[in-house]
Amino acid sequence: MAKLTLEKAKKAVGIGNLVEKTIKFRDVDGKPFEGEIYIKVLSSDEVANITDILNLKKDEKYTINQYRDAMLVQTVFEGKDKPFFPDLKSTGQVSDEMKVAMYLAADQVINFTGKYWISTKSQNSTVNSSAAESVGEPSQKQEET
Missing domain, CATH: 3.30.2220 (rbstp2171)
Structure with missing residues (x-):
């Protein structure tokens, strides 16, 4: 570096x-x-x-x-x-x-407004939370059976 x-x-x-x-x-x-x-x-x-x-x-x-x-x-x-x-x-x-x-x-x-960074961060957070939710879904189904 x-x-x-x-x-x-x-x-x-x-x-x-x-x-x-x-x-x-x-x-x-x-x-x-x-x-x-x-x-x-x-x-x-x-x-x-x-x-x-x-x-x-x-x-x-x-x-x-x-x-x-x-x-x-x-x-x-x-x-x-x-x-x-x-x-x-x-x-x-x-x-x-x-x-x-x-x-x-x-x-x-x-x-200028900071919105581009905020929207990028929001998109990344949404993708990450969606991925986390989909990973969590099989666990919830397993608990139900």
Whole structure:
């Protein structure tokens, strides 16, 4: 096992890397449309400061839409060094459905809400408890006879 350093840790979790994701939404005719985008893996400091680009005054609140737009500007890319959205205003040039699809893709990569980890843990717990129940069932049947 190699000694862990900050640089090795950042590399291991992929900070700064781009992860390709496929998003799905409806096109102008209402038909399903798929496309690939890249999501930049952010550090926890970058996630914590994601709303800094909103330039809000001290104690000024932001909406969930402003948060999502700030997140999309900083995480969604067309390719290396080419952000999908050049600025906050440009996020309004696509549909809300597309923005939600992008947000969900980014959340899978960066796990902004913690829900992805929680849902994965829940799925694993359900699988484990189901396996435990099925193992326990023969014992219960044996007791009945």
